[in-house]
Amino acid sequence: MKFTAVAVLVSCVPSLGFALVGNDWGFYDAPSDGLNDITFPFNIANAPHVSGFYFAQQFGFYNVENISYTGLQPRPDSSGNSIVHAAFSSFEGGTTTNHPNCYSGADNGPGVSCAVDIIGNYNHTYNLVVENTNGTTWRGTLVDTVTSNSTVVGEWTLPQEAGKIINGQGGFVEYYTWNGQPSHTCDSLPFTEATFYNPTSKTTGASEGYTYNIVEYGDCIGKAGYSATEVSEGYDIKVGF
Numbered sequence: 001m002k003f004t005a006v007a008v009l010v011s012c013v014p015s016l017g018f019a020l021v022g023n024d025w026g027f028y029d030a031p032s033d034g035l036n037d038i039t040f041p042f043n044i045a046n047a048p049h050v051s052g053f054y055f056a057q058q059f060g061f062y063n064v065e066n067i068s069y070t071g072l073q074p075r076p077d078s079s080g081n082s083i084v085h086a087a088f089s090s091f092e093g094g095t096t097t098n099h100p101n102c103y104s105g106a107d108n109g110p111g112v113s114c115a116v117d118i119i120g121n122y123n124h125t126y127n128l129v130v131e132n133t134n135g136t137t138w139r140g141t142l143v144d145t146v147t148s149n150s151t152v153v154g155e156w157t158l159p160q161e162a163g164k165i166i167n168g169q170g171g172f173v174e175y176y177t178w179n180g181q182p183s184h185t186c187d188s189l190p191f192t193e194a195t196f197y198n199p200t201s202k203t204t205g206a207s208e209g210y211t212y213n214i215v216e217y218g219d220c221i222g223k224a225g226y227s228a229t230e231v232s233e234g235y236d237i238k239v240g241f
């Protein structure tokens, strides 16, 4: 799924796919030419260890038409270990990569998709760090905030005209199992829960970040067990049964 690009303070509108919940994020202040890095923290401690949900934040770049995503997906346990799947994708044509976790194409369109599965602990909050490494090359890194251990999710290079990250975009909770399955009953949605924490940035001139405007989307509004609760530095979102 993908939301169309939005300006700061404007709600996201999902264009396709099964986004159940959307949010906006931003920084109160940011340099006018954009951000060199953003950290998006997520906690999925209460998410069942099954595939199907994607918890993601989107971000756009100056002079680039299509947005990018990063986020987490629960996975089934393997040999008694908890598995955390992290993704980092660009939907812009002309994006290149030679990172082993990445391949060309994103959701059947142009771009580059990168992903990694790690043995993790769902009780730990994970940061997805998006940072410029050189020129128009950007790296996504998964960081366990309890152990500080990190794993690179992937790295890609945008077309040369690309600028820095634009302040303000959206995020979503998607049940991708329903993609391509337009007929579904809302009460068959399995339970999941994730906390989307406010983004941070080390970029000079970037202030505190915020998450706001959590809204339900799709054809199961009011029927998906949705709730969003403000917590310290973010929102805890629940859907399903």
Ligand SMILES: *[C@@H]1O[C@H](CO)[C@@H](O)[C@H](O)[C@H]1NC(C)=O
Pocket: 065, 066, 091, 092, 093, 094, 108, 109, 110
């Ligand atoms: C943006 O994404 C759409 C949908 O995948 C694609 O058709 C279009 O070519 C992309 N634009 C660029 C500049 O890559």
Ligand SMILES: *[C@@H]1O[C@H](CO)[C@@H](O)[C@H](O)[C@H]1NC(C)=O
Pocket: 121, 122, 123
């Ligand atoms: C996660 O936290 C729960 C509740 O505090 C606890 O019961 C469980 O053992 C923890 N799991 C891990 C893998 O640390």
Ligand SMILES: *[C@@H]1O[C@H](CO)[C@@H](O)[C@H](O)[C@H]1NC(C)=O
Pocket: 134, 135, 136
């Ligand atoms: C950084 O990017 C420039 C082109 O934008 C390239 O010439 C240079 O080799 C790159 N440096 C490194 C360390 O990759």
Ligand SMILES: *[C@@H]1O[C@H](CO)[C@@H](O)[C@H](O)[C@H]1NC(C)=O
Pocket: 117, 118, 119, 120, 142, 143, 144, 149, 150, 151
């Ligand atoms: C942490 O370290 C282990 C072993 O070095 C590695 O397998 C794991 O994927 C790392 N990453 C994270 C984010 O925990």
